[in-house]
Amino acid sequence: MSVGRTHSVSLIGLHGEIVEVEAVFSAQLPKFVIIGLPDAALGEARDRVLPAAANSGCELPSRRLTVNLSPAALPKQGSGFDLAIALAAIAATGAIASESIDRVVHLGELGLDGRLRPINGILPAVSAVAAAGFETVMVPSGNVDEAELVPGVRVIGVPSLRDAAIWHGGEYEPIPVEPLMRGGVDDPEEDHRDLADVIGNPEAVEAMVVAAAGGHHVFLLGPPGSGKTMLAERLPGLLPDLDPVSALEVSSVRSLAGLPVGRELARRPPLEAPHHTATAAALIGGGTKQIRPGAAARASGGVLFLDEAPEFNVNVLDALRQPLESGVISIHRANAIAQYPGRFQLVLAANPCPCGQYGSRDSDCTCTPSVRRRYLARLSGPLLDRIDIQVRVPRITSAQLRTADDARRLSSRAARERVIAARARAAHRLASTPWTINAQVPGYWLRHPSRRLGPVATASIDRALERGGITMRGYDRVLRLGWTLADLEGAEAPSADHIGRALFLRKAMAS
């Protein structure tokens, strides 16, 4: 008997590696052996493939079946190899042509009845297939929509192993089966949250627009009920649509996390708001054998909102420092390093103290000064240092509610147009650099002699620096915010007014 050979994909993070699947029968007592570092789910393929083949009418001889997954040293996980293993085994018997399956990459989990079940991570896996230069990929019917999002590769959807074998030229009678589809696939809902819902707090609303325009991280400090969550949830609505690369990334992470992907790539930036009991693994991703993406990876391209930030474990928050710095989440384990995109915009919200009333006009704080200090000290200096915008959000008063002018409030649509215009202006200015938004620009570039602002414009921060009110790093952050404010107003360069307002957006914590 000959060797059946085909291909499948092993995913580590979002990176897919083509795996060659070989099957051979040898004249030994019946046994099914899978070699090439399979995990538990993949090892159980032996008990899925044999019944599935039998129930599909594809007879496999009662001999020793050895399946080799190479490269042998690469650890492989999951049930997505079932289809490739079954077809390689059938090809080893000669019932289908080995040359036919060798040209195609196969993905899919088998049910005992021989039907194919949709699997997670189809989008990144098919992207890897296209990148490796294969022309055809065979996937379960339930994954076809998702697989077809990847350009440049022909997608064959099959409902069962029998149909897969027939496609490859096996002489079997087709038996129509009900394909297994993925439950709950829905196009993402339209976001009904509008910036115009926010009453009062015009400074905070403006701060969110600035954050969206420059991609700056935000820290919102205010008593309970002041609208911090409301503001943060409206930030994704202010961001422009995702560019094609980010859209593929966002959809790939969703696919890997087992969330519905729908018929087209995600267009809108995601919002992730993990609860404050989240562990480091839940936030940035983790796991021992299969390394799964966390909330930060799912928020890449969009907004990661941490409500009640001081309530998070300190080590959990500090795990965000590396992705904030590099835009990439690397998870190191003994057997592999997984990388996920980590270009999220961070929004932290916190009460000023454990009871939440400190600094509000209408009620008294019951916390002692040391408790208050310790509360916000849970947010480490290095973390806060990376957050450009820090604003206080006061509770609104009944007078503000009554005088609120519905017509004058900024709608998300109008704000987004301003953001898009400001981003275009920044991108044009930064065209010759590796950066596209102001938040990415380092201080030395802003302070370069050819771009240095006049002494009049920077007078306020020069004085603050002189007096020790801000550090050099803070100085750079104010400059960066100043540029975003100038971009929003269509100014050539930040004026003294822009710098002054930028300083205000920085100073909430210090006051």
Place this chain on the structure above:
Amino acid sequence: MAAKDELGRRGEHLAAEYLQALGFAIIDRNWRCTDGEIDLVARDGNETVFVEVKTRAGLGFGHPFEAITARKLARLRRLASQWCRAHPDVTGLVRIDAVAVVAPRGEGPTIEHLSRIF
């Protein structure tokens, strides 16, 4: 004699004929000791071959080879060494083979042979 024993007898007979046709010399049948029974002992050139014969009337309960478990193989090995002790005059190499006979009622039998299964 029960029907299944009769089927087993017939299978062993068919297996012996099959092996003889391959040039094996059958030197012992149904050799018994306290540990159990060896179906066939044959000579193939310089090798002594201990043969486990499995017979089925159909494949409804699996292929005959699937009934040869690791435990059964271990016992076969013990039996082989006991046979050798009882026959010191037989020399040369030793191996264990398996023969599957599928003999549906009223149809010709199918015989499969695996060499060196242990």
